[in-house]
Amino acid sequence: MNFKLKDIVPQLITVLAVVLVFSFFTYNAQINMENRGIDFGYGFLSQESSFDVQFSLIEYDGSHSYFRAYLVGLLNTILVSVIGIIIATILGVIVGIARLSPNYLINKFAAFYVEFFRNIPLLLQIFFWYFAALRALPLPQDAEAMFGVFFLTIKGLYVPAFIWQNFNIFFYSITAAIISIIVIRAHAKRVQENQGKQIPVFLISIGLIFIFPLLSFLIGGVKLSFEVPVLKQLATTSFIYEGGVSLPPELIALTLSLSLYTATFIAECVRAGIQGVGKGQKEAAASIGLTPNQVLKLVIMPQALRIIIPPTTNQYLNLTKNSSLAAAIAYPDLVLVFAGTALMQTGKAIEIVSITMFTYLTLSISISILMNWYNKKIAIQEK
């Protein structure tokens, strides 16, 4: 009896305390809102938003609902986070390995990059890229074409749009290439386990990913043409580019600053991971005749990844949450569109802030779950 009580009482007290604190805050909010004549409810989500957003991945204008505006903001947040995470990871791995390079120049350059970018507040870096770097860009009419078709201007980056014919065939060819690569890899693994023979999977994969789409062009009837942006005059000194795809400078500045900043932390995770693998492992691997490349790929990296993944997950979460600084430079993310404009127009502070918080929570937890799954997958399989 005593034993059970000892187990249960602290749990009960904790639950009770949590419930009490929550009900106190809810009660307090209710009383105060009633007192000030503020209604509570999520009905506004279906009302017409009547404001426009600069940049949206789905069709949207002011005649859509507030809920649609929420989706626009959410997708923009996801877009900048995903691009940011990809660039930060690639850059972080390169810099992390470069920091361990025996080459003095590469080593010191990587160290300088890490120390410089991680020690300046992120908001300042965003302002720098947006206001300082952007200001230096030419006006549309002064922009020099890069490769004849790209135009980097103060109003954004204009790139040619792809115009596909029979795009589905091209898509199937890519899918076919990926499936055959997976099959070949599995086959190569079996061959190596059974016969000890190595098949150059990497070279074959690269070949396949080129050959299949190429075939789709030659015999599948796929055609690709480009719509190149063309300068259009709006007024005497005011121009834009029409046609093609335009990437707003806000998106570019935000992605750039988020990835450059987060890459420094990932680089440090990578460096720590590699250094965390015992020196003996490397020497032992070399002594059985593996090439330096194989040592890194087969012995060091699989062990290093276990050290790298958990702290890198944190960096991914940070990047996603930091993307909310977008509001400072007019990139229409969730905070700017929903917790900004929509909140102002409706006055539903508690509702909108709670939805926004819940959304970030869901995003972060999804990333965590994904990374934990990957971490488990590469963990040592005890036999």
Add this chain to the structure above:
Amino acid sequence: MFKYLKQLTSLVAMVAVLFTFTTESMAAKKSKTLKNTQKKGFVRCGVSQGLPGFSNADAAGNWTGVDVDVCRAVAAAVLGDANKVKFTPLSAKERFTALTSGEIDILSRNTTWTLSRDADIGLTFVGVNFYDGQGFMVRKSSGITSTSQFKNGISACTNIGTTTELNMRDFFNSKGISYEPVAFEKADEVVAAYDAGRCDTYTTDKSGLAAQRTKMKNPDEHIVLPETISKEPLGPVVRQGDAVWEDIVRWSLNTMIEAEEYGITSANADMMKTSDNPAIKRLVGAEGELGAAFGLDNDWSLRIIKQVGNYGESYKRNIADTGILPDRGPNQLWTKGGILYVPPAR
């Protein structure tokens, strides 16, 4: 068991603390904003983050502007000293939450009076201290002299969380022009982006355009287009549910406007006590018991006029003499061709 006793005691203590909070907030609710203000010794006033002519802080942290003067008038009436104001700079996004949550007691921040704001979100607008309308600013070199020259693809910089965003959509939609809205959280960033060439036009209230133009690298390179696309009556706002406080703020503003109508200035207010006109005598506290209705003494309006001045003085000091909008336009007294008309103080 003793160990858990300790945990229990701390829990009881926590609950007790929670309850004291609850009872305290219940008691505070019953008391009026006025009582709180007098107890604190200063008026809590929400202003902009820097809009010349309306609410702007100098290097020493002294706030000036016509919006600031409304709060100073209330401080003069309620506390006897126009300087007893604590200013809280707020972004467009933060302003209403700051007021409804009780962080400030007056919001005097170039805020447009609209039906949904007045009715929906627990606010009450007490009057209009500036009649404004939304306009567009463009670079002179663009050759644009009217909004009819706007073409598809034009990019417009503005602030988020304002009526501006909604008016802009209405305007471009009705003209059938596609546009790129670039909306920032702070006015300073809007100006910086427009100035850098990110946008073809900058749109906000015309008074705001005139004021922000003074902040640009080269103000002469920009012009404000003649068209006005909306009505923007700007005025002070208070929380719903405190009728006395609402009246005090409303009549502090009205006093400034009516004082101008009767020619009472900060310089001649004391002499006006011996005027023959009873309306003037009432305004300077020499006749009637007007302050009693608010729980104030009879000199409340005299203090406003002496310490802050009448509306005309405030306008001249903050908006005309600073070169922002020398012409008063609709913000002239009704007796002089404008639309400033306030109910009589009697």
